[in-house]
Amino acid sequence: MATALVTGATAGIGKAFARRLAAEGNDLVLVARDAVRLAEVGTDLRGRHGVAVEALPADLGDRSLLERVADRLRDAGRPVDILVNNAGFGATGPFLSRDVAEEERMLDVMVRAVLVLSRAAAPGMIARGRGAIVTVSSVAGFQPGGTYSAAKAWATAFTAGLAGELAGTGVTATALCPGFVRTEFHRRAAMDVSHLPGWAWLDADRLVADCLADVRRGRVISVPSLRYKVAVAILRHIPLRLANMNY
Numbered sequence: 001m002a003t004a005l006v007t008g009a010t011a012g013i014g015k016a017f018a019r020r021l022a023a024e025g026n027d028l029v030l031v032a033r034d035a036v037r038l039a040e041v042g043t044d045l046r047g048r049h050g051v052a053v054e055a056l057p058a059d060l061g062d063r064s065l066l067e068r069v070a071d072r073l074r075d076a077g078r079p080v081d082i083l084v085n086n087a088g089f090g091a092t093g094p095f096l097s098r099d100v101a102e103e104e105r106m107l108d109v110m111v112r113a114v115l116v117l118s119r120a121a122a123p124g125m126i127a128r129g130r131g132a133i134v135t136v137s138s139v140a141g142f143q144p145g146g147t148y149s150a151a152k153a154w155a156t157a158f159t160a161g162l163a164g165e166l167a168g169t170g171v172t173a174t175a176l177c178p179g180f181v182r183t184e185f186h187r188r189a190a191m192d193v194s195h196l197p198g199w200a201w202l203d204a205d206r207l208v209a210d211c212l213a214d215v216r217r218g219r220v221i222s223v224p225s226l227r228y229k230v231a232v233a234i235l236r237h238i239p240l241r242l243a244n245m246n247y
């Protein structure tokens with residue numbers, strides 16, 4: 001029994017983390033922008049699993065709202081044992097055609113928020129001698145592909161570095177690197193994924209169950225499914241120019 005804070009908990013992978021963690025008996029602090037959806041998810045999980053659920057509506061791209069979430073993680077009176085940095089979004093089109101402000105927002109949510117929240121959560125976890133920080137990165141982080149891929153490459157490298165610093169403290173850091181997962185992600189980013197074959201898709205609940213098993217084993221990088229493990233192994237060994245990705 002622990003308390004987990006999940007960002008981006010109203011949809012897709014984050015909602016699957018919230019579901020699974022609640023089913024395992026953990027209390028939850030749920031973060032996303034849409035307060036109505038957050039309340040709905042909270043009511044559902046409270047009713048189903050009898051856990052305590054706190055809704056913390058926040059746009060993680062907004063520095064003052066991000067600080068509120070960081071304050072919650074630093075609150076020693078209400079310790080958070082598991083932090084899931086999941087909130088994120090994709091983009092279509094080449095970097096040079098895109099609005100710079102939107103690219104910066106991507107870094108705010110998928111880089112700065114991950115950095116700030118991990119930094120806020122870790123000291124308390126270390127002091128208590130237990131905890132886990134999970135950051136949802138992507139297979140895209142192993143490929144050149146604009147700001148999104150660069151943000152995910154940062155998330156994976158950052159997590160690996162953090163895991164090294166945390167060794168021996170009882171606290172783990174894990175980067176979850178999925179391939180394509182059926183969520184709201186592609187529709188929100190107006191990506192046409194109709195050409196993708198069925199086998200390319202991962203199920204969010206299965207992904208989360210496998211990731212949490214990896215967290216318990218202390219794995220630093222969690223790549224779900226054999227097909228994406230093979231893809232990552234190849235991507236890590238071929239020249240960057242051959243791995244170019246165009247969304």
Ligand SMILES: NC(=O)c1ccc[n+]([C@@H]2O[C@H](COP(=O)([O-])OP(=O)(O)OC[C@H]3O[C@@H](n4cnc5c(N)ncnc54)[C@H](OP(=O)(O)O)[C@@H]3O)[C@@H](O)[C@H]2O)c1
Nearest residue numbers: 008010011012013032033034060088138180181183184185
């Ligand atoms: N789906 C895939 O194929 C895939 C593959 C690899 C990695 N990922 C990564 O997985 C993570 C989750 O994506 P998903 O596929 O589950 O997407 P999703 O279904 O679109 O869910 C995104 C979640 O993030 C929240 N969110 C977005 N912007 C936010 C912000 N500024 N502040 C706070 N919360 C915010 C959304 O809620 P609100 O809109 O209410 O804020 C929602 O709860 C992302 O980091 C994504 O990059 C996804």
